[in-house]
Amino acid sequence: MPCPLLEAVRIGKRFGGLRALNDVSLALGAGSITGLIGPNGAGKTTFFNVLTGIYKPDSGTVRFAGEPLPAGRPHAVAARGIARTFQNIRLFSNMTVLENVMVGRHVRTHAGVMGAVFRTAETRQEEAAIRDSARKLLDYVGIAAQAQRIAGTLSYGDQRRLEIARALATEPKLLALDEPAAGMNASERMQLANLVRRIREDGTAILLIEHDVKWVSQLCDHITVLDYGECIAEGTPREVLAHSKVIEAYLGKGVA
């Protein structure tokens, strides 16, 4: 990787006495699919929250596209080009599916109070463009037919897709997916993997947390393994899965 898109260097984060992250480093390049795996409580989601500005790290820096990422300001991180989904889906569940994606367009559009009040030609055009691109994104993730439904009433899998569409609406350079395949059956997982590959092909790098090691290793170019807040291995899926510490973390001592 000559110039990494994202470069997190020695990130540390504590919660009281608990050391959730300890000198975790990770780099990923544009156009890659990177997996972040590890047992429960390894600090994967904490790491995500640091990356996306929800937590401020106690130590370490994150650089994105060559510049330091604003810490503790999620909206600024989104504006810089990192969008995420959540482990326990967080949609705007009482808004329509289309409206959810339209909210995602907020950060790339400009109409303010004056535009809203006077409904200028410019505002109307922007609003139409927002609606249009939101529909296209719904089509892209394959839930266009549900556009007018209430987000909370969608099936579980469709809610995951909607979250991805909403994240893509912010035009991210990096899409961070927190356990996107959780609770999905085999065929849904396959469809999701295809969607993720397509997003990568369309120019967005992907970082994903996942438990299903087999699924991740088929999908990712690169994997980082966390355990107890530390990075215990990284490399290609083949390298990582052969690593003794990884086997130990997943299966316990003695097996390796």
Add this chain to the structure above:
Amino acid sequence: MAYWAAAPVKRYDVKMRPRFIRWGAAALVLALPFVTHVVLGQGWVRILDFALLYVLLALGLNIVVGYAGLLDLGYVAFFAVGAYCYALFASPQFDLHWPLWALLPMGALLAACFGVLLGTPTLGLRGDYLAIVTLGFGEIIRIFLNNLNAPVNITNGPQGVSLIDPLHVGPWFLEKTYHLGGIEVPLVINVYFLFLLAVVLAVHLSHRLENSRIGRAWAAIREDELAAASMGLNTRNLKLLAFAMGATFGGVSGGLFAGFQGFVSPESFTLQESVMILCMVVLGGMGNIAGVVLGAVLLSVLPEALRGLGGLQEFLFGRIWVDPSNLRLLVFGIALVLMMLMRPEGLLPASARQRELHESK
């Protein structure tokens, strides 16, 4: 492509009602003060004037509570700011007599500044905690107004400001009684039409805000603030904007109130007023313009109408059994409780709110 063709599902929209109902309603609203004047007298037209003022206040609070989901128990503070702004710049207090067209925007702007002032320290708070801080803010403003008569007398303290200039809109002097083709148009009816104009503007403004990029962002923050921030919404600015926008409505209605009454004092701006305005929003249907208007009209007219309970007792039993002024508040309270039990989402709920409340069922 069926989903393209389907009209976007909008919240209960004024425009969707059949045309004849709209025209009928408009005619009714225009004729109402004249009919009331003839049938029930001036006092009742005055009650209608105040109902309109409350509609304006409720619509303002609706932006904060209904759209952005921020519970505000000190909303009356902005009403007070607008009222005192008008009172101090259009009365013998400082011998200033500025015109309405300058004072209303000024009151609105000043109230917006106070909105930001209230909003800034409360950004990290939600729900109950936010309610407590806003409640404190409302009281602080009232107590300030009560005590700003020393060392330099600004507000005249508890005595309030009196002899405030009446409302003049260009050549239209509202305190005058006009005669239009034999119909008498006194102060209260003039005021009715000025307030009605303000309400129509406020409804229009609310409607446009609600269905805009900003309105959508507020809704997202109300639904899930963390997710909204992660989608790139600057939740701090958007929440401050909601406070400021809501406050402008309060500021304008304060100015109108001061000009209409000719007198303001701190006791018009108590916590009870804030609670009442919040009740109007909640009972009518948070986030839905038609509901909020209905709630404000009902809750401002109902207590007055219940004064008739004395007459009703005399009619039914030949004598007054229970003091009507006590009975009135009891019946009003019971009516509030019953309405909230039967329709917790409000009389005309916004569709999104309705879903929030019935999700668990």
